[in-house]
Amino acid sequence: MHISDGILSVPVITAGFGVTVIGTIYGLRHLRYEDIPRAAFISSVFFTASLIHVPAGLSSAHLILNGLVGLLAGFSAFPVILTGLVLQAFFFSWGGITTLGVNTMDMALPALLCGLLFRRWLCASVASPLKTAAIGFSAGAGAVFFSALMTAFMLYLSNGTHLTAAKIIFTAHLPVIFAEGLITASICLFLRKVKPDLLKMEMEK
Numbered sequence: 591m592h593i594s595d596g597i598l599s600v601p602v603i604t605a606g607f608g609v610t611v612i613g614t615i616y617g618l619r620h621l622r623y624e625d626i627p628r629a630a631f632i633s634s635v636f637f638t639a640s641l642i643h644v645p646a647g648l649s650s651a652h653l654i655l656n657g658l659v660g661l662l663a664g665f666s667a668f669p670v671i672l673t674g675l676v677l678q679a680f681f682f683s684w685g686g687i688t689t690l691g692v693n694t695m696d697m698a699l700p701a702l703l704c705g706l707l708f709r710r711w712l713c714a715s716v717a718s719p720l721k722t723a724a725i726g727f728s729a730g731a732g733a734v735f736f737s738a739l740m741t742a743f744m745l746y747l748s749n750g751t752h753l754t755a756a757k758i759i760f761t762a763h764l765p766v767i768f769a770e771g772l773i774t775a776s777i778c779l780f781l782r783k784v785k786p787d788l789l790k791m792e793m794e795k
Contacts, residue, residue, distance in 0.1 A: 591640075591654060591741050591763070592678070592693055595686030599748040606692030606744070613668035613698060620665035628788075629670050632663050637674040640684075653766065656697045657733030658774045660705025661712060661726070662788065667701040668694065692744050700736035704729045712778070712789045722782050722789075723775040730774025731767045738763035 598606075621629060639653040656671065663670045672694045678684040685693045708729040712722065742756035781788050 591652065591696065591737060591759075592675075592685035593689045593696075593741065593744065595688045597748065597752070598689055598692060598744060602744055602748045603688055603692060606689070606695045608691070609699065610668065610672065610691040610694040613695070613702065614672055617663075617666045617668040617670075621669065625666070629663060629666050630673075632659055633670045633673045635659075636671060637677055640674075640678070653770065653773070654697055654734055654737060655730070655770065655774065656701035656737060657704050657730035657770060658726075658777055659698075660701035660703070660733055661709055661729050661774075661778070662705075663701075664705050664709060665702065667705060668698040671698040671701065696740040696744065697737050700733040700740065703736070704733040719779060719782065722778050726775035726778030727771040731771030734763060734767045734770045738767070 636655055636659055639655045642652060656667070659670055660667050672690075675685060675690060675694055675697075679687060679690060708725045711725050738760045742760045745752040745756040745759070778789065
């Protein structure tokens with residue numbers, strides 16, 4: 591899902607940086623000092639999950655776990671994902687510098703929206719395992735679905751001739767969408783048992 595340098599148009603790049611700057615500033619303002627270690631851990635999980643990736647046209651397909659990031663980081667999704675992408679760009683040359691804003695926006699915005707949408711149910715005082723799994727699957731699959739859609743749309747906006755590449759990218763992420771849903775659901779169930787406060791909910795009594 592990393593878009594490389596030299597592909598996107600200047601207006602798209604500018605818009606991506608604008609959204610990312612706003613999202614990052616807003617996220618940092620909501621990040622409490624005591625939550626910094628947790629945010630760093632979530633960023634490392636995001637960084638590690640996308641180490642294995644498969645080229646897909648002008649981008650790549652890989653695990654993202656941005657749905658999980660949204661559930662655990664909330665408003666801090668933008669700085670958490672931006673940190674991971676910056677490290678990937680400098681250490682592995684994945685994505686690019688000029689496309690850093692768009693890549694962050696494509697992954698962090700769906701993460702934030704899914705986090706806001708589904709986190710309230712995870713924060714409920716009583717949450718059954720089935721409900722936890724359903725919420726985790728929906729957040730994980732939904733975030734990747736919209737990230738793939740946004741990535742494809744950014745390519746199309748930059749150049750209409752990239753339509754085929756945009757279709758390839760979206761199609762390549764279809765199995766990833768299902769896999770991310772299952773992985774996020776499994777992680778949420780695990781956290782529910784061993785660290786329920788990380789999900790901001792109490793165990794069912």
